[in-house]
Amino acid sequence: MMSAESVINPSEPDIPIEVLAPIKALIRERAGLIFQGATQDKLIKALRDRMVATRKESFTQYHQLLRSNIEEFDQFIVLLTVNETFFYREMAHFDLLTTVIIPLVHESKKDQSRVKIMSVGCSSGEEAYSIAIALCEAFGPQAGRQFQIVAGDIDKVALKKAESGKYGNFSFRGVPPHLIEKYFDPVHPSFRTVKPFIKNMVTFDQFNLLSKDNPACFSDIDVMFYRNVSIYFDEETRKGIMGRLKNLLCPNGFLIMGSTETLANDFGILHLISKKDCFFFSKAEIHKPSFTPEALPAETALNREMVPSRAIPQNINKESATPPVAPEIAPLKSTINLVSVEKLDALIHEERWKEADRVLNTLQNLSEKEKQLYLALIALYRRAFEEAKLYVEKVLAEDEWSVNAQIILGLVAKYQEDFNAAVTYFKKALYLCAELWAVHYYLADCLRQLQHPKQSLRAYAQALELINKTGGKVELPNNERMLPFNISVEQVRFLCDLHMTALKD
Ligand SMILES: C[S@@+](CC[C@H](N)C(=O)[O-])C[C@H]1O[C@@H](n2cnc3c(N)ncnc32)[C@H](O)[C@@H]1O
Structure with a gap:
């Protein structure tokens, strides 16, 4: 067997693994790159080429050169990198x-x-x-x-x-x-x-x-x-x-x-x-201005749906001494009358629990059942799982067909890693409303955790299909209003693609 001290004939077909190990370690330490399986051939070829070019006959000699000579390291790296790129990649x-x-x-x-x-x-x-x-x-x-x-x-x-x-x-x-x-x-x-x-x-x-x-x-x-x-x-x-x-x-x-x-x-x-x-x-946590019903926050670029793409050039094109300023955005009108269920949904989405609680109490047009559901959702997102379950029980006592209630119970079970229970709740929710793409996605996640790759793949595919079919809009039966579950169409699309690729591999 060849040792690290061995003389290597660069034209020999194989270089043993143990001879490669120190080289691999050096490359990982200095450049981060790792070589396994097929990519190892690239490393072997580079090693052979550079040993010939530098006239080093033994691996030990070349290894020493590589360690001590930064120019040689740079030349070696050039043979190992993957430079694939093109203009406007991921437009x-x-x-x-x-x-x-x-x-x-x-x-x-x-x-x-x-x-x-x-x-x-x-x-x-x-x-x-x-x-x-x-x-x-x-x-x-x-x-x-x-x-x-x-x-x-x-x-x-x-x-x-x-x-x-x-x-x-x-x-x-x-x-x-x-x-x-x-x-x-x-x-x-x-x-x-x-x-x-x-x-x-x-x-x-x-x-x-x-x-x-x-x-x-x-x-x-x-x-x-x-x-x-x-x-x-x-x-x-x-x-x-x-x-x-x-x-x-x-x-x-x-x-x-x-x-x-x-x-x-x-x-x-x-x-x-x-x-x-x-x-x-x-790097920074995106600033979320504190909410008071009297002074709702102005929109920022992040909570606005989209900033007009030509919002800034006026400032940029002028060679003025004044620094470019952010596009002007009209603040939202700020009276308590404007506090609506949509605002409540937005506060929950932004994880502003105290303000959400306060707004929930001011809303006149929510039924008792809806209030309990909102309280359950807020408790769920605050990770107060037992509290969430208590609110849901009250809802189910009044309406055993509540889809939101089943979803919340499913999410509680999922967060608590009781994936079997979560699957049961999510299936119940889908029995009541088959078009819930987010629930298909949650179900797929649980099935993946339970090591059911085929069923999981099917559920991810179903989530994607429903998003394409419905554009992400879902109507619940019995006029139940969908709670603001904090997962978006884009996230589900992205995550489904990601997990499906991994499951297929
Ligand atoms: C596939 S290209 C990506 C090019 C471009 N970013 C794109 O997305 O199209 C990967 C680049 O990463 C570089 N690279 C690899 N390891 C690196 C390191 N440790 N430090 C800096 N660049 C590195 C490679 O040289 C290569 O040019």
Whole structure:
């Protein structure tokens, strides 16, 4: 058997696992990357190539070189990274950036400094330039004066390509043709270059997610794009990276990850937010102004359904000394008469329990049964499970067919991890109203926990089908009003996709 000290013939077909282990450990420690199964072949090929190039004949010699020589490490890494990227990848994120996140950043920014956006794991630059283009599209060609984009990657060869700004046709597969015309110059039938004013908005430098000593420009970040990178790291590494990235963000900074990665990186280090069919992270807990019936809060960009995408350019395009301000929004009219069931629902959604209790007591037009249901829901979300059950019992004494009551009992059981009981309650609710897509989703979750993958898959599929069929609207029988259960169509869609993919694998 070959030992770590062994001489390796680089053209030999196999390199034993024990010889690879120290190399793997070094790469994981310094760059976070892990190699298992098929990806291990890539590591072996890189090892063979670099041993030939550096004329090292034994593994020990090459390992020593790799440990001690930073240039060699950089060259080796270039052979290991996956640089797959293209312009406007996950287009929804660029809309999210300009219509939701930038207004939020402006609301919290206290000085006139430029908004700093970072693309980390930027590869050959398509993501960073897409950000620049999206900003120009939303805020006009002067956006370069208000925004600064810094982009970093561990891979120096990818960075060189990014700096050149020259791309082949394949990089444009996600870009609408009018944007290609507007922001790129053709240099050859198969190549285009980024126009200079877009190029000038972005600076590239080497950045290692595992390192504490990165260039100073990668700090005080308002918005960070960290997409399609974390998939190459194990959980421990991902957690460490989230902590380091948090330190690079401004106190009110935001982080966007690829849609399939976000939940796997929700370690409680940053706050997870869902908006406009997208999940993203916020460093600060989003401010929820305290509620008094006399002074209902003005809307913020987050609780507004959507900020008009051209809400800011007036401020941005003018080269004025005044800092850009958040779009003006009319405050809600603030009298107690406006406090409606919808407001109560919104307070519950925002987890403002005390205010919700107070409003519940002021509402004249709710029946006793409805009040008990609301009290049960508030107790459920406060995790006061026994209290929730007591309220539900009162409801069931009056109306044994209450769908909301069954759902609340199901959720109590689910939160208490009594999945068998939860399944029974959810099935009862579905017996009373088969179109409850959220309940199909809860049912699927419980079935998955109970290790019934086929039934679980069917229930997730059913949830998705019902959302498509009904657009998310459900009418309960007997004129029962649906309680504001805090799960949205977007969340259910996303989570169903996620779990279905995992269950099928
Ligand atoms: C698949 S690309 C993602 C490109 C782009 N973010 C996107 O979503 O299209 C992954 C990039 O992460 C980079 N990367 C891997 N490990 C890294 C590390 N430790 N620090 C910084 N970048 C890293 C790779 O070099 C590669 O360019």
